Amino acid sequence: MAHYALSDKHYGKVFFFDDFTTQTEVNGCRVLGKTSDVISSFEDKQFDELLIGIGYKHLQVRKDLFETFSTAIPFGTIIHSSSWVDDTVVIEKGCVVYPGCIIDAKTVIRANTVLNIACSIAHDTEIGSHCFLSPRVAIAGFVNIDECCVLGINTTIIDNVKIVAHTQLGGATVVIKSINKSGLFVGNPAKFVR
Structure with missing residues (x-):
């Protein structure tokens, strides 16, 4: 960083x-x-x-x-110059967007979230506060991810999916339906581990 x-x-x-x-x-x-x-x-x-x-x-x-x-000190925001962010995107304070990310229209990235190298987030998606997206995460449109989630490297999430807070997705996990119970999920399709 x-x-x-x-x-x-x-x-x-x-x-x-x-x-x-x-x-x-x-x-x-x-x-x-x-x-x-x-x-x-x-x-x-x-x-x-x-x-x-x-x-x-x-x-x-x-x-x-x-x-x-956050109430006493201004938080910065870093969006790497090699990333493309649509004009309609909202990125809140404390966020870091690493090189090569693409963030499509009407996406919201809540406070204190990290998007690692080459993440791709499609339109009308919301990523909650305090999340960590590993390199090359791909998220389709109309996805809602709650706070404090970790998305492992190469995770793929299809459209119209919701993921509850405090969920961890292992590397290369493919999410094809909403996750309503927090925990660790891995595989294709995503399966609950613990």
Whole structure:
């Protein structure tokens, strides 16, 4: 995320807050402190926008951090310049759209959601807050995905499908009917695992 934020010129500098490192710099970016230091660093004008770079295994942490800071600190949004986004699309704060994504008309991407490389989302679809779409996810039109869902690499979802919150779809899963029970689903067609 930091790499694309800098290389695609969304920001001149990127800083980290990291509760687990003892390093003062990660990948050439300065570490300003731990998450407990975010508010004071913002008040000290050390940064002006926030994005959450925590990945798909920690969606509840992503959600909690977003809810903690979103009323006090402006959240950025990154849409890589190689992605195509229709003029009617709504992408809320805190979202990151990686290179090569295509987002069709009247789609809504709710807050704090990540679309990884080469995702394709067709018209009239809504992706809930705090979701993580892995590379090459393909979603047809009129799909509704609730919050905190993980869509594995190469997942395919046909049109007019709804997916309940806290659902995880394994790599290459094909969803041909709505998922009304949260859990892990894999296969073609998608089958509940646990």
